[in-house]
Structure formats: C-alpha cells, structure tokens
Amino acid sequence: LRGRENTLGVIALFHGSRPKLTLEQINLLDSVCQHLGLALERDILSREAKATKLLEESERLHQTLLNSVSHELRTPLTSLFGAASALNDPATRENPAAVAALGAELVHAAERLNRVVENLLDMSRLESGTLRAKKDLLDLTDLTHSVVARYERFLGPVTVEERAGPIWVLGDETLLEHAILNLLLNAKKYGGDSVTAETKAQGDQALLLVKDAGPGISAEAMPRIFDKFYRAPGSAPGGTGLGLSIVRSIAELHGGSVRAGNREKGAVFTMALPRATLPIGMEATHE
Template sequence: MQNFEYRIKHKSGVWLYMSAKLVSVNEENDQGHVLAIIRDITNQKKAEQELIKAKERAEKNDRLKSAFLANMSHEIRTPMNGIIGFATLLKDKNKTREQKAAFTDIIINKSHQLLSLINDILDISKIEAGELKITKLQCKVNEVIDNLYVFFSNNDKLKDGSVVLKTAKPLRDLTILTDVNRIEQVFTNLLSNAIKWSPNDGVVKISIKEIDQRCRFEVVDEGPGIPEDSIPKLFNKFYRVPGSPAGGTGLGLSIVKAIVEFHKGEIKVENRIEGGARFVISLPLGHPPEGPNESA
C-alpha cells in the first residue's frame, strides 16, 4: 500500500490538493490490479496552513511581548530613578529655593511620563480583553479642539515659539457621538507626536471638515515624514519607527487605532509631498448640525 499527496489544477484555474492511496488487489484470478483511492484534501490543507500561520503569529507576538516587557522594565526604571533622585535632593537643606523648584518640576514631569506608560499598558490590556469602556455622548467638535489647544499651551516647544500649533475649525459647529475623554486621548497622542517630530519654526495643524456625513480630522506636521516601509506597521502593537527618540511603549498608535474603530471610524496616515506626515481620521457625525455648510 502506498500513500502520497499531489496538486492538480482545476479547469477554473484553482489549485486543488489531492490524496491518493494505492492498494494492491490480490484476489483469486487477479492479474495484478491496483485499487486507487483519491480524495480532495484542499480544505484540510488550507486548515493546516492557517494553523501554521496562527502558530507563527503567536510566536511573533510572544517575542514582541518579551521584548516589550524587557523594554518596559527599563522605561519604568528611568522615570522612577529620576523621581527618587530628585526627591532625595529636595531634602538637602543646602539647596536654594530656585533649585528645589526646578527639582519639583522634574519630579512632576517624570511622574507624568510614568503615568503615561502605565496608562498605555492598562489600555492595551483592556483592548485585548475587549473591556475598553466607551461612553458615547453628543459632543461639539469645536469644544474638543479648544480643550486640546488649552492642554498644549504648556508644551515647551509651543511656549518658546519653536513650533506653532494652528487649528482650522468649521464655521458651523459639527457634532459627533463620542467618548470625549477617549477622543481627546487620540488627538493628544497624534499632536504630541507631530510636535515632537517638528523642526524649529515648524507648524503643526489640525483641521476639521464635513465630508459625506462624516467628520474628517487632519493632523499635519512638517517633520521628516515616516519611512515608507514603516507605514503599514505603524499601528501595530509594540512597533516603533526606527530612529524614534528613546522612551515610550510602542503602544500609542495601536491604542489610537482601536479607539477610532470603537467609534466606527477610520484612520490612515500618509507622507506629504511637501514634507511631513498627515494623519486622517474620519468619524460619523452625531445629529445633523444646523447652519451654513462652510469650513474655515
């Protein structure tokens, strides 16, 4: 008895996987015949290939998570060491009031870094478990933009004028059905990245338009842009663009994408011909707005 597998091309052009079993027939008066049993095992082969791919994906995720945990141990220690070090210096009676004020600012900054790391880890855990809570309410888009503008007014690069943040809001106040805190988290991440990558005298712009009953947001910067081979991987968990400044979890943009999709929205990124990157987010509108259909 012999068993073997082979492929044949169907007349439709599709390749099929076949299994053949050859059995020698030795009955009385038999002239040496062979019985061939042929089965179509295409679905079985496809299932096996999917299992192999799933195994490879799982192994890749395990490697990424191991690298992530190793990186996180370093990322968490860095701000913690800063907090402990400068808190210790605060106890030094020989330090001036100005020095202690500077130490306090550093401690606050390092604490924010640490909190951001922890929030990213908690958010991605909730997303993977399907437990990220989204509470949608009617929200005025212009209010979201105003809140972001106030938040970033204390950014160092904006305060010293090395980067300018511009907004282009619609003349009529569009409304979206959204979790305000989560959608502000999305734009805080995108604007932080845009400001970080912008050169001195650079401009970061966020604009809003109504297109086909959807609210379209654009965040544009004048930085170096994104390597073309990194764009397809940019929203993957743990992915960091080569040459990125130290720090961070590599989770920010994957969290952004998940939040946008929880809102039945879409996000994409592209490099601009004139330089820099453009992130585009499209979200469904809430109840129909009133007023002229114009934008600034």
C-alpha cells in the same frame, strides 16, 4: 491513512452482504486513502506551522512590550528618584528656586509615567473587548483645544485651525482625548515645533488632521504605521510603540477610522469620525 512517515488515521469500510470488492475497487480505495493521508498530513503541518508562527510572534510582542515599557518607566522613575533625593538635601530646601524647579520636574515625570500607564490600560481594555465607548455629544474642535491647553507642557506650541461653527460627534470624551493626545505627541516627536491640528466637517464625517513638518513616512513604514509596537527605521528613542495603534482602536470603536499620509513637507494623520446630527430645536442651544 498514512503520511510520508507516520500513520495518521484509519478508515473502516463496512460492506455488508454485498459481494467482495474487486481488485480494481481495492486499488481505487487504496489510491483515495493515499491522497487523503497526504492531504491530512499537509493540513496538520500547516496548522503546526501557523501555531509555531503565532507563538513566535507572541513571544516577540511580549519581549518588545517588556523592552518598551521598561525603558518608558525607567526614565520618569529616574527623574522622580533624583528630584526626590535632591529635595532631601537641607541645602536644596533652603533654595526656593531649586525647590520650585525640582517640584516641576516631579510633576513632569509623574505625568509622563501616567501617560505610559494610561496607554497600557487603554490597549488592554480595547483588546479585551470589554471597553464600551460612551455616546456623549462633543464638539471635536473644543475637544482638540482642550487637549492642546491641558498638555501644553509636553506638546509645546500647537496651532489649531478650525472652520466656523462646532463640529459635533457622539463619543467618549476621555477616549477621544487620548486619541487626540497620541496623534499630537506623535507629530511633536517627528515634526518638532511645527505641529498643526485642523478640524473640519466633510459630508457626514468629522475630521481631525494632525500635520507636522518632519521627514514624512517612508514607503517601508507606511503599511505598518498603526501596528502595535511598530517603530519605523531610524525612529527617535523613547515611546512604547502603542500610541498610533491605540488611536486606530479608539477611532474604530467610534465607527471611524484613521489614516496616514505624506504632504509636501512632513506627514499628516487624519482621524475620521461619524458626524453627529443635532435634533431639531437643539441647534440654537449649541451655537
């Protein structure tokens, strides 16, 4: 079996005690072998091209990860180093207001550093397939309020709109908090101070809608908005490009989904999770 330049393989034909092949049969077999050789060569070239493309993509993602993480780690580390160095100054330590401000800066930088590490750990565990979501009974509205209150330092004002009554889901509290936080941080980054989180039930789904008043999502960015490390053209500096990808993975781990869209002014991200049905007799205890 030959390709255009190289021998790719050999076909052995055992004829036994039958009469010799005719010239017509030999020509037929030769033609078949030529076609098989060319088909085999095309398959080999296709596999090599795919392997090369995967290697190039892997290298690109590796470089993107290094660039993103180095930037995201450098900023809080610089703040930590600067604040810690200032606290070593005897004159600074004698100024209570300066000490308080530097302490707040240290906490802020440490929390930012922790978010970067948490996102990297989440992505690593989600991609390895070793992460298993717990199935605790959670109120999506309470969970959203909790995230907004806990991370107010980073998020600033966030309006939480809710419908009457709890919206129950079965899920992992820590993972869902990470997903909600990443959605809110993304909205804050592009939507400024006008960020709204709305929770509601729709049929058998529990929905969280995060809305901002930013420029919206371009047609170019929309198909790739949840890809790892993707940054839309003109994006503000900062971020690892993992947040929305992690949201999608966490939602899918819970049997849900996340989608993005535009509204009249700004973007809206909708995370949909399977709505939990309370066993009979538990409704009253969870009002």
